[in-house]
Amino acid sequence: MARFPLALQGKRLPKCYTISATAVSMGQETNFTPATKPSDEVSSRKKVMVIGGDGYCGWATSLHLSNKNYEVAVVDNLVRRLFDHQLGLDSLTPISSIHNRVRRWKTLTGKDIQLYIGDICDFEFLAETFTSFKPDALVHFGEQRSAPYSMIDRSRAIFTQQNNVLGTLNVLFAIKEFREDCHLVKLGTMGEYGTPNIDIEEGYITITHNGRTDTLPFPKQASSFYHLSKVHDSHNIAFTCKAWGIRATDLNQGVVYGVRTDETAMHEELYNRLDYDGVFGTALNRFCVQAAVGHPLTVYGKGGQTRGYLDIRDTVQCVELAIANPAQRGEFRVFNQFTEQFSVNELAALVTRVGQKLGLEVQTISVPNPRVEAEEHYYNAKHTKLVELGLKPHLLSDSLLDSLLNFAIQYKDRVDSKQIMPNVSWKNIGVKTKTVTA
Amino acid sequence: MARFPLALQGKRLPKCYTISATAVSMGQETNFTPATKPSDEVSSRKKVMVIGGDGYCGWATSLHLSNKNYEVAVVDNLVRRLFDHQLGLDSLTPISSIHNRVRRWKTLTGKDIQLYIGDICDFEFLAETFTSFKPDALVHFGEQRSAPYSMIDRSRAIFTQQNNVLGTLNVLFAIKEFREDCHLVKLGTMGEYGTPNIDIEEGYITITHNGRTDTLPFPKQASSFYHLSKVHDSHNIAFTCKAWGIRATDLNQGVVYGVRTDETAMHEELYNRLDYDGVFGTALNRFCVQAAVGHPLTVYGKGGQTRGYLDIRDTVQCVELAIANPAQRGEFRVFNQFTEQFSVNELAALVTRVGQKLGLEVQTISVPNPRVEAEEHYYNAKHTKLVELGLKPHLLSDSLLDSLLNFAIQYKDRVDSKQIMPNVSWKNIGVKTKTVTA
Numbered sequence: 015m016a017r018f019p020l021a022l023q024g025k026r027l028p029k030c031y032t033i034s035a036t037a038v039s040m041g042q043e044t045n046f047t048p049a050t051k052p053s054d055e056v057s058s059r060k061k062v063m064v065i066g067g068d069g070y071c072g073w074a075t076s077l078h079l080s081n082k083n084y085e086v087a088v089v090d091n092l093v094r095r096l097f098d099h100q101l102g103l104d105s106l107t108p109i110s111s112i113h114n115r116v117r118r119w120k121t122l123t124g125k126d127i128q129l130y131i132g133d134i135c136d137f138e139f140l141a142e143t144f145t146s147f148k149p150d151a152l153v154h155f156g157e158q159r160s161a162p163y164s165m166i167d168r169s170r171a172i173f174t175q176q177n178n179v180l181g182t183l184n185v186l187f188a189i190k191e192f193r194e195d196c197h198l199v200k201l202g203t204m205g206e207y208g209t210p211n212i213d214i215e216e217g218y219i220t221i222t223h224n225g226r227t228d229t230l231p232f233p234k235q236a237s238s239f240y241h242l243s244k245v246h247d248s249h250n251i252a253f254t255c256k257a258w259g260i261r262a263t264d265l266n267q268g269v270v271y272g273v274r275t276d277e278t279a280m281h282e283e284l285y286n287r288l289d290y291d292g293v294f295g296t297a298l299n300r301f302c303v304q305a306a307v308g309h310p311l312t313v314y315g316k317g318g319q320t321r322g323y324l325d326i327r328d329t330v331q332c333v334e335l336a337i338a339n340p341a342q343r344g345e346f347r348v349f350n351q352f353t354e355q356f357s358v359n360e361l362a363a364l365v366t367r368v369g370q371k372l373g374l375e376v377q378t379i380s381v382p383n384p385r386v387e388a389e390e391h392y393y394n395a396k397h398t399k400l401v402e403l404g405l406k407p408h409l410l411s412d413s414l415l416d417s418l419l420n421f422a423i424q425y426k427d428r429v430d431s432k433q434i435m436p437n438v439s440w441k442n443i444g445v446k447t448k449t450v451t452a
Numbered sequence: 453m454a455r456f457p458l459a460l461q462g463k464r465l466p467k468c469y470t471i472s473a474t475a476v477s478m479g480q481e482t483n484f485t486p487a488t489k490p491s492d493e494v495s496s497r498k499k500v501m502v503i504g505g506d507g508y509c510g511w512a513t514s515l516h517l518s519n520k521n522y523e524v525a526v527v528d529n530l531v532r533r534l535f536d537h538q539l540g541l542d543s544l545t546p547i548s549s550i551h552n553r554v555r556r557w558k559t560l561t562g563k564d565i566q567l568y569i570g571d572i573c574d575f576e577f578l579a580e581t582f583t584s585f586k587p588d589a590l591v592h593f594g595e596q597r598s599a600p601y602s603m604i605d606r607s608r609a610i611f612t613q614q615n616n617v618l619g620t621l622n623v624l625f626a627i628k629e630f631r632e633d634c635h636l637v638k639l640g641t642m643g644e645y646g647t648p649n650i651d652i653e654e655g656y657i658t659i660t661h662n663g664r665t666d667t668l669p670f671p672k673q674a675s676s677f678y679h680l681s682k683v684h685d686s687h688n689i690a691f692t693c694k695a696w697g698i699r700a701t702d703l704n705q706g707v708v709y710g711v712r713t714d715e716t717a718m719h720e721e722l723y724n725r726l727d728y729d730g731v732f733g734t735a736l737n738r739f740c741v742q743a744a745v746g747h748p749l750t751v752y753g754k755g756g757q758t759r760g761y762l763d764i765r766d767t768v769q770c771v772e773l774a775i776a777n778p779a780q781r782g783e784f785r786v787f788n789q790f791t792e793q794f795s796v797n798e799l800a801a802l803v804t805r806v807g808q809k810l811g812l813e814v815q816t817i818s819v820p821n822p823r824v825e826a827e828e829h830y831y832n833a834k835h836t837k838l839v840e841l842g843l844k845p846h847l848l849s850d851s852l853l854d855s856l857l858n859f860a861i862q863y864k865d866r867v868d869s870k871q872i873m874p875n876v877s878w879k880n881i882g883v884k885t886k887t888v889t890a
Contacts, residue, residue, distance in 0.1 A: 175617060175621065180614060187883050212665065213661055227650065232671070233659075233668035233671055239691075253680055392664070440695050443628075
């Protein structure tokens with residue numbers, strides 16, 4: 015019981031509640047005495063609200079920003095943890111509760127992270143977070159972020175678009191109503207562009223057609239209900255920038271790999287999640303876990319699918335760069351957030367080579383592609399804007415793969431092999447709700 | 453009481469219920485004896501479900517298709533009528549209940565229109581309409597269709613995107629699950645394209661960039677939460693055509709004017725609605741009503757806003773052409789559905805000229821533009837595909853304007869002048885729900 019905020023002990027939780035991590039008892043684990051800071055003492059620090067701050071990218075980002083002396087609030091409804099329970103999945107790495115995470119961070123660094131537990135689709139809750147925290151910038155990771163999850167069944171497809179699109183609309187209304195100068199840093203995805211047969215630009219493309227020229231939003235061809243939800247968000251946000259003067263940066267992120275950042279490495283209770291399952295696991299992370307447990311690497315179809323990738327240490331760096339260099343009022347700025355392009359076959363070859371150095375026997379198999387996507391295609395996406403702002407990429411070197419592989423080996427006893435294979439089909443999605451596993 | 457289906461008399465309506473208009477008593481108004489047709493007798497007729505079949509375009513389309521010997525079912529939750537009650541608005545023309553409309557149609561023509569009253573966002577209801585009616589084609593008008601309505605307040609913005617986007621997702625799932633060969637004819641809007649400085653093509657544009665060429669979806673720049681909802685629909689539908697083999701036609705319709713079609717003119721109880729208010733009234737219809745009651749024509753801003761327009765008689769013709777020439781399995785076909793382009797100033801000048809011939813004193817005023825939009829811009833949108841299928845446009849001649857103006861004069865005593873001026877501001881939309889009028 016000592017792990018729960020005293021104020022909540024013995025009480026039924028209301029539907030939406032707000033926990034300020036600075037206000038709860040730290041119990042016996044606390045090294046720092048909780049202090050009530052006068053508000054003017056922190057007034058010069060930039061206040062950043064991280065929606066979805068308990069997730070994979072969100073948690074790493076929250077710690078990084080707190081470490082860089084931003085005043086951070088995490089807003090999260092913790093539904094990502096519920097998905098794991100419902101689908102029988104788990105992170106490879108053991109992860110602490112968000113309450114323990116925040117308390118441990120305070121213990122180690124003396125830094126407070128405010129905690130607001132609730133759903134941004136509930137506007138009353140969201141309004142409360144705005145009026146109490148008063149963010150200068152808002153990083154929005156608070157979306158259902160798995161393409162396969164959105165393709166499990168009708169109800170999860172609907173949930174994904176409802177949660178993501180309407181949640182983001184609420185965020186836009188909250189900024190307009192309560193903090194019109196607040197900079198929205200929104201996580202999009204490179205998947206919004208699909209795989210066109212021309213170079214992918216950063217958000218916009220200048221088109222000359224029948225003798226006239228205009229710069230227009232880059233055409234979108236998303237390939238799951240999840241990716242589509244991000245396309246919808248982008249259009250909604252662009253409109254509010256124009257109509258209301260919202261300032262926004264859309265970070266069209268590639269596939270993130272890795273699990274360690276400087277901050278999460280400080281203590282086991284700060285460890286980040288690492289997903290390797292067929293629903294939430296992404297290509298490179300999944301391959302490393304497969305190699306560690308002796309499971310063949312599962313290449314979907316021909317393996318020529320090429321995407322942009324980045325290290326999670328670059329995710330947190332990019333978000334910080336966006337916050338430190340905000341968009342102008344009325345500007346809808348789009349950055350392609352990745353550092354290198356790889357095909358799935360290239361990733362498999364890389365994991366095989368490094369795995370062999372570590373004495374692992376690595377096999378690769380092609381499995382029927384559960385998705386509907388081109389398996390051989392042109393791909394050349396621009397990604398210079400964040401570099402121009404100062405991004406110093408961590409490239410996918412052998413040493414990094416080595417570290418990720420070692421992490422996988424360290425926790426390989428936690429792997430549930432049944433969760434590795436893809437089990438969500440783009441073509442076979444139906445209207446009946448799947449109740450056991452995906 | 454005789455006007456209500458007997459089966460419902462004295463009973464509380466369940467949340468979702470289905471009325472088959474062929475099954476209800478026709479009462480004393482009936483000239484034809486209701487007959488139970490053997491199902492094989494009608495098996496050669498194409499079955500068309502019209503979602504939103506009680507609305508402005510939907511009702512005219514339903515009658516037209518029924519008249520052309522399609523077997524028609526209207527699916528509608530009647531929420532458009534509720535909006536009028538809630539906002540204190542009314543159609544210029546008196547309109548009958550959907551039940552009376554359908555009965556009158558049967559009386560006059562002997563033709564049945566099936567009636568399903570319910571909400572397509574309720575998948576259980578939608579599934580029932582599919583399994584009982586078994587549509588060969590589905591015309592989807594069932595969306596909140598007013599840009600100003602979507603900009604009244606946060607809750608109506610959210611409603612618009614939720615109702616439109618998730619309702620359409622349900623339709624796509626229903627087709628996949630129950631009638632995979634059913635042709636979806638979806639109403640989009642020319643407003644999805646915005647006003648780019650290049651020619652607008654029909655759905656797709658071929659782009660040559662850095663020496664490579666691809667044909668991609670035409671970039672979208674919508675300018676209200678309503679228009680955005682249609683952009684979201686287009687992306688969702690395109691994906692399901694590719695992933696599931698859905699066959700779909702997206703009709704990017706311009707601004708519709710007029711009120712008479714051959715079928716609605718047959719009897720007062722078949723009359724179509726005509727909206728002239730600041731929320732649901734569109735430019736030309738509103739100008740005619742303003743001229744009829746001696747209200748100055750209200751040009752928003754500079755009046756250089758140029759859009760595509762079409763007669764409602766061409767709406768019904770276009771939908772029929774799309775149904776008669778269905779898209780292929782997996783094809784996402786986009787037609788720009790309008791016949792002529794006009795600026796707002798050109799429309800005002802036209803109404804002024806024709807009004808003067810009828811002895812009306814027509815003034816024009818510029819009112820502050822409640823929208824955020826370019827008031828002087830290039831506009832050249834292609835619209836050849838429906839013509840190639842056989843569309844014979846009704847152009848906006850003096851005679852037509854004359855007939856619409858005469859209609860307005862006939863019903864001018866029903867005009868509520870308070871509803872004419874724009875009262876929804878794109879910039880001033882807030883989070884507080886507006887409870888009296890917009």
